[in-house]
Amino acid sequence: MTTALITGASSGIGAEFARQLASRGTDVVLVARSRDRLQQLAEELQERYEIRATVLAGDLTRPEDIERVYEETEGRGTAIDLLVNNAGFGDYGEFAESDRAKILSMVQLNVMALVDLTHRFLQPMRQRGSGCIVNVGSIASFQALPYFAVYAATKAFVLSFSEALWAENDKTGVKILAICPGPTDTNFFEVSGSPPSNGNSSQLVSPETVVREAIAALDRDTACTIAGGLVNQAIATLPRLFPRDVLVRAIEQQFRPKSREN
Ligand SMILES: NC(=O)c1ccc[n+]([C@@H]2O[C@H](COP(=O)([O-])OP(=O)(O)OC[C@H]3O[C@@H](n4cnc5c(N)ncnc54)[C@H](OP(=O)(O)O)[C@@H]3O)[C@@H](O)[C@H]2O)c1
Secondary structure, three states: OOEEEEEOOOOHHHHHHHHHHHHOOOEEEEEEOOHHHHHHHHHHHHHHHOOOEEEEEOOOOOHHHHHHHHHOOHHHOOOOOEEEEOOOOOOOOOHHHOOHHHHHHHHHHHHHHHHHHHHHHHHHHHHHOOEEEEEEOOHHHHOOOOOOHHHHHHHHHHHHHHHHHHHHOOOOOEEEEEEEEOOEOOOHHHHHOOOHHHHOHHHOEOHHHHHHHHHHHHOOOOOEEEEOOHHHHHHHHHHHHOOHHHHHHHHHHHHOOHHHOO
């Protein structure tokens, strides 16, 4: 029996990771702020798959909550075999007009919490000579996005960090994987205040598909997988084909908020 700790497990991609891992007989530790939603999911998974599901409600922008997540798992002898650093959010709009507290909290969650949790859980995994860490990036990891400037920068960090750790941990028995989904049908767009996929909700991929592809990629020795099909593969490849300033200007037009259009 293995145990997975999933951050941002109360909805979307994180909840789906919990479902698919539980369906394979993996015990799960569910982390997010919404205790009731985590509790409901834990009960559903325990009943359906006869696994152990533990709820650790906490706000991962708070270093003390991260400490508690570690202490209540590895600190009490529960080995975490798979860490899924999934919790994250975006904020759509012009940077100069954004809410400073909100964007700083995004960096705290998308970057600082992910680095902190990775650093804590990687060490016991290396001592055991086994384990996996999945970091949720985005196709935004590959390209600067005007009006999602801070979000895309956090996701570029996630990809760069994960690829470096993947190479550093070769032969330690620990796998590091960045998964980079494209637009996915979750609460992300509501939370970030952006229209889904620039208004085209038919382009959204299901969280089921994203997580199925991520779990399949864990069986391969790869640092990064782009989830959600060929269109997302193409989008992730574009920055290599065009001059950077040409591409970022074109994206600025595509992402420009309606309120700024003349
Ligand atoms: N949907 C997309 O199109 C898309 C594409 C590429 C990458 N992603 C990435 O996928 C990941 C999951 O997002 P999603 O699409 O599944 O969106 P979502 O449904 O909004 O899920 C976000 C999760 O993060 C948790 N969370 C937010 N703030 C938190 C905090 N301070 N502390 C602990 N947990 C927190 C939320 O739970 P609580 O509110 O209960 O805390 C929720 O469980 C994110 O990293 C996102 O950037 C999404």
